[in-house]
Amino acid sequence: MLPDKALLESVLDEVRPLLGEGKVADYIPALAEVPSDKLGIAVCSAEGGVIGAGDWHEPFSIQSISKVFALMQAMMLYSEEELWQRVGKEPSGNPFNSLVQLEFEKGVPRNPFINAGALVISDMLESRLSAPRQRLLELMRDLSGNAHLISDKVVAASEYQHSARNAAIAYLMKSFGNFHNDVDQVLQTYFSHCAIRMSCADLAKAAYFLCNQGVTLGGRRLVSERQTRQINALLATSGLYDGAGEFAYRVGMPGKSGVGGGIIAVVPGEMSLCVWSPELDDSGNSHAGTAALELLAKRLGRSIF
Numbered sequence: 001m002l003p004d005k006a007l008l009e010s011v012l013d014e015v016r017p018l019l020g021e022g023k024v025a026d027y028i029p030a031l032a033e034v035p036s037d038k039l040g041i042a043v044c045s046a047e048g049g050v051i052g053a054g055d056w057h058e059p060f061s062i063q064s065i066s067k068v069f070a071l072m073q074a075m076m077l078y079s080e081e082e083l084w085q086r087v088g089k090e091p092s093g094n095p096f097n098s099l100v101q102l103e104f105e106k107g108v109p110r111n112p113f114i115n116a117g118a119l120v121i122s123d124m125l126e127s128r129l130s131a132p133r134q135r136l137l138e139l140m141r142d143l144s145g146n147a148h149l150i151s152d153k154v155v156a157a158s159e160y161q162h163s164a165r166n167a168a169i170a171y172l173m174k175s176f177g178n179f180h181n182d183v184d185q186v187l188q189t190y191f192s193h194c195a196i197r198m199s200c201a202d203l204a205k206a207a208y209f210l211c212n213q214g215v216t217l218g219g220r221r222l223v224s225e226r227q228t229r230q231i232n233a234l235l236a237t238s239g240l241y242d243g244a245g246e247f248a249y250r251v252g253m254p255g256k257s258g259v260g261g262g263i264i265a266v267v268p269g270e271m272s273l274c275v276w277s278p279e280l281d282d283s284g285n286s287h288a289g290t291a292a293l294e295l296l297a298k299r300l301g302r303s304i305f
């Protein structure tokens with residue numbers, strides 16, 4: 001069974017009382033200005049139809065959700081061997097911006113979805129693409145079918161002004177030889193990717209390839225069926241940082257969160273989803289958004305497990 005609009009609306013109504021319990025990300029000052037009571041959900045079915053409820057057409061900062069699509073791009077540009085010698089496939093069990101494991105593990109990040117891993121992926125994109133900022137934006141426009149998407153320069157600049165921790169991560173990796181380009185340039189690329197603005201509708205459509213064995217909503221194959229399964233496996237184990245186990249237990253779908261309050265999720269073969277609520281829990285994942293996905297999964301009787 002797939003959800004209908006009435007079901008999505010009732011899910012949002014049920015989780016709305018949770019608004020006020022989380023905290024909007026404020027370490028990027030421009031993100032702190034987003035109204036905390038926004039709430040939206042969109043679902044794209046395997047047949048390609050999109051439905052939604054609440055603020056599902058309103059764009060927000062995709063932040064770490066961009067890491068999924070940057071990984072997809074890296075998979076298109078590098079061999080499996082080249083890619084996975086630079087970044088691991090294991091859950092980190094640590095916050096998304098943690099530095100601690102990197103020192104012990106010789107500058108090789110645990111997975112592509114924590115900041116260290118995404119910075120290595122951005123470094124790899126910088127090495128092979130002449131305009132990596134523009135190319136990810138174009139990929140997101142293509143996948144979502146929305147030619148008007150932009151990367152918010154104010155948010156990117158705001159993050160750049162508070163980039164000490166990400167810069168420290170990048171320099172530590174450089175000291176181990178696992179970072180090849182100019183740190184400042186790669187940071188700006190990474191922030192530009194994070195600052196792309198998309199709605200729940202855009203993101204549910206962009207994530208469609210994950211439920212459709214690698215074929216996009218526009219009918220193009222960008223990654224293989226096997227690569228799509230690999231991305232979904234990494235999302236299930238590492239997409240929600242140190243909250244990945246809790247998310248697997250409660251929601252039961254591969255997913256990826258961002259500090260803008262968005263979460264994408266996928267039921268392979270059936271649907272791709274996106275929720276948005278800016279208030280975050282202690283792991284940096286949307287508080288009401290997780291609850292909405294949990295409730296929807298329960299109502300639909302869906303889990304990949």
Ligand code: DON
Nearest residue numbers: 063064096194257258259284
């Ligand atoms: O690197 C950062 O801090 C942000 N641009 C992205 C972090 C993020 O979205 C983590 N997600 N929960």
